[in-house]
Amino acid sequence: MSMLLNTYIQLFIPKLLLIVLVFLGLNSCTENSDKMVTESLDVxxxxxxxxxxxxxxxxxxxxxxxxxxxxxxxxxxxxxxxxxxxxxxxxxxxxxxxxxxxxxxxxxxxxxxxxxxxxxxxxxxxxxxxxxxxxxxxxxxxxxxx
Amino acid sequence: MNKSFLALLLILGFAITQSSEKVIARQGQVSFFSYTSVENIKAENNQVSSIIDLQEGTIAVDMLMNAFIFEKALMREHFNESYIESDIYPKATFEGKILNFEANIQGTQIKIIKGVFKMHGVSKDIEIKTKIENNNGNYILSGVFETFVEDYNINIPPLLAGNIAKSIEVNFKFEYLPYEN
Missing domain, CATH: 2.40.50.140 (Nucleic acid-binding proteins)
Known part of the structure; x- marks a missing residue:
């Protein structure tokens, strides 16, 4: 049972980390170094x-x-x-x-x-x-x- | 009669020259490069303001330090908050004189501009070799010079010292139009 759990962790955790990193990377993409201006912002x-x-x-x-x-x-x-x-x-x-x-x-x-x-x-x-x-x-x- | 007409033309010509003695660049471009083995950093500012008094040969440049655009947000953050402290020192300025400037010469001339560059609260005398193009009164000034980080009292933390070059290459290009003040 513990071997199965270890295998599960070894397979699942790296995949989860990869997904999180890709998500963060995509969200940090901007046109340049400054913050983006969007239509929805109240100003x-x-x-x-x-x-x-x-x-x-x-x-x-x-x-x-x-x-x-x-x-x-x-x-x-x-x-x-x-x-x-x-x-x-x-x-x-x-x-x-x-x-x-x-x-x-x-x-x-x-x-x-x-x-x-x-x-x-x-x-x-x-x-x-x-x-x-x-x-x-x-x-x-x-x-x-x- | 002819003589008076000629005199009138001369006066008018002088008045026109007087009224167009200043030119302005509202969207001057200044970029800088830092080359190190760890990383290369490039930033660009496309809203640099400059005025030349064509008769006096004097030039003034004014730029907002927080208007530099970087490739990465972290570079911009470090530049503004840690190095340049743009909230305390929002602008960099240059005031100088174009030596032996001949405003009426058409085409290209290479001249030395001598003046005082002020950044991060530190003023420093500098000389810049500049290409000046005059195409029927439309002036373009461009050039490149090197500046040293330590001259402007900019503190780089030891941990990041390898990321920032000691000598920074600065490029500039200004396109001027008549200034109607």
């Missing part, structure tokens, strides 16, 4: 004119490294450095913009956009230089009631 929302305000203290509001939703007008769409980027502007006249570095799986959504469109983009807020920087961005799709 703080801003208009470009709000988020580029110099008075807004990102650190104080715990916004850095968190996901935010920014609404603005598309000023530019480019693929500089082999990355899709959407640059958003606000309604106020200023040289400060929001630069959104898009996830690779957003190419289809980006193709349907035009300069001047008003859209919302969700991404990880990294901070501010001359412009506000968002990484790993997605364009949330409107929810449909079926």
């Amino acid at each position: 703080k929302q801003f208009h470009v004119d709000q988020i580029i305000e110099k008075d807004l203290n990102f650190n104080e509001d715990n916004l850095i490294e968190n996901v935010v939703l920014v609404e603005g007008i598309i000023q530019d769409i480019n693929s500089l450095n082999n990355r899709s980027t959407i640059i958003l502007k606000g309604k106020k006249e200023t040289d400060r913009l929001v630069i959104c570095d898009m996830q690779k799986n957003q190419k289809l959504a980006i193709n349907s956009l035009n300069l001047g469109d008003e859209i919302s983009i969700k991404g990880i807020l990294k901070g501010t230089l001359n412009d506000v920087i968002l990484l790993n961005c997605i364009i949330p799709q409107p929810k449909t009631n079926e």
